[in-house]
Every structure is written in structure tokens, then in C-alpha cells.
Amino acid sequence: MTFTSSNEDHLLIDAARKGDAAYIKERIAAGADLNITDGRGFTPLIIAAYDGHEEVTRLLLDAGADVNAQDAGGNTALMGVCFKGYPEIALLLIEKGAELNTQNGNGGTALMFATLFGRNQLVKLMLEQGADTTIRDVRGLTALDLAHQQGNEEALVLFEQHQK
Template sequence: MTFHSTSEKHLIFDAARKGDVDFLKQKIQEGADLSVTDGRGYTPMVIASYNGYLEATRVLLDAGADVNVQDNGGNTALMGVCFQGYPDIATLLIERGANLDAQNGNGGTALMFATLFGRNELVKLMLDAGADHTVRDIRGLTALDLAYQQGNEEAKALLLPYAEQA
């Protein structure tokens, strides 16, 4: 389904933002383009996941939404949920093949977002899923470096054993 007007296009974004699963399913059945982006490069799946809607995210992924799409800044849905702190959605994205080590325009990764924002359950989840703790951002910092900068003792404790093995 090609959107014929801007307002038509915005309806799917609004549904994703509100987690309106029924409306999303209807638009999917009508052949909605799930790769459509807004001005920031967000797709409906990115919006649904960022706003904490597990079922809406699942419906969009089931319909073929790209789990690894990057917005205009290079951020992925996994980065967004690690920033927001949604372990259930992060687990879904990982199960669906999210690139654990994708880097945004600043070189940041989902593991770094989880570390920076004290989402330690997500730090553990990312490490257990195989995220590369040695990735460096554009400043040359790793997730462990960020944990030290933030004074995040729990993240340091989670990341240090990996750093010591390297």
C-alpha cells in the first residue's frame, strides 16, 4: 500500500506511537509499506518499540518490518529500547536478529546506551546475547569506559570479567 497523503502516512505512525495493534494489523492487511519513515527516519516498528509496545512491535516484525533499520542518526530500535529500558522488547528484537553491535553516527551501540543510562538488566542481556564489549565509539570509549565515567558500579561489575578475558 502506497500512502496517498501525508495524513494517511501519519496514521500508521500514530498507531505505532499508541500501540494500536488492531489498526496496525488492518493497515498491514491493506498492504501498508512498513519501511515508510518520518522526518527523523523512524519507521513504525522503531516508534512502537521506543514507546514500549511489545505486541505492536511483534506485529510489525511478523509482517516483515526491518529489525535493523537505522534512523537518520544511525540509531536502531535496539538502541532505543536500551535507552528506554525495555528488556522484553530488547529480547524480542534480539530473537528477531537485531544487530547487537550496530553503531550509530557517534559510534554508540545498544550496549553503550544500556550502560550510559543505567539499564543494567539490559547490559547483562546484551552481554549474554553476545554483544561485543570491545567496540569503541568516536571518542575511543568502550562500554566499560562509559560505566566508569557514569560511576555505574553494577555495569562495571558486569563488563569487567569480559574485559579481563580479552
């Protein structure tokens, strides 16, 4: 099979989705563009993080993948892990420079995703790392408002403790 750049891009994206660290290492060694995107604007890093592949996420970050890349909807890898619930990967992303307060196309932030989906360990982490609790989404809601709407008592306690 003859590989074109497009084929290689597709294979890199697919390897990130599968958590194929060996292939990712090969592509890094070959100087692949780690910030390529698929049709939805997903980079290999966004996909690897979202799918919970910590080793591949680390490989991509260590090789220079853009930790703050945004997909077509404005979502970042940090938003994805806060949605899915991967605190170890969230901490890794933050340690590598992930912006805590980036807003997607709907004004949502990683803290809002964690709050909305009851990922309270991530709510705690985001608050400890200094996430801005005053940011409002396009509906005018803050992460605290979302905790109230969801009846997320644990998150409400975390927000209250954070304000002290």
C-alpha cells in the first residue's frame, strides 16, 4: 500500500483513538505533524485524551502537541477529559500548560463540563488549580449555576469550600 500524507494523517488519528502507543512513537520519530485535524477538528491529542489513553496523551504532549488546540466546536482536550471523567489525564494536561478557562463555542469551560456531568473529583481539581468560577456560558450560567441545576450537592460543597 502506498501511503499519502492524508493516509498517514488518518492512521495517526486512528492510532490516537485506539491508544496505539507504538504507532504514535513511530510517527513522532518520523517527524509527523502532531496537530493535524480530522473533519471535526479533533487533533490526535484531543482524541487520545478524550478516549482515556494516558500513555498516548503523554507521548503526544512530550513531543510538542498543542495542549490548547480546539476542535471545530471550540472544545479542548481538557474539556473532553472533564466531560469523560479522567482526573489523571486532566492533571497531566494542566501540568503541560492547558488553559483552564478556555471557552468553547457555547461559552462552556472545562469546569462547567466537570460540574455538569458530576465529575466532582475534576471539579475539585479545577478549583484547586484556579479555574475561574465567574465565567458565564451563552445562557448566562456559571459552573455554580450548573451545580445548582443538576442538584449536585457534592459540587456545591466544593464551590462553597473554594469561596472560603
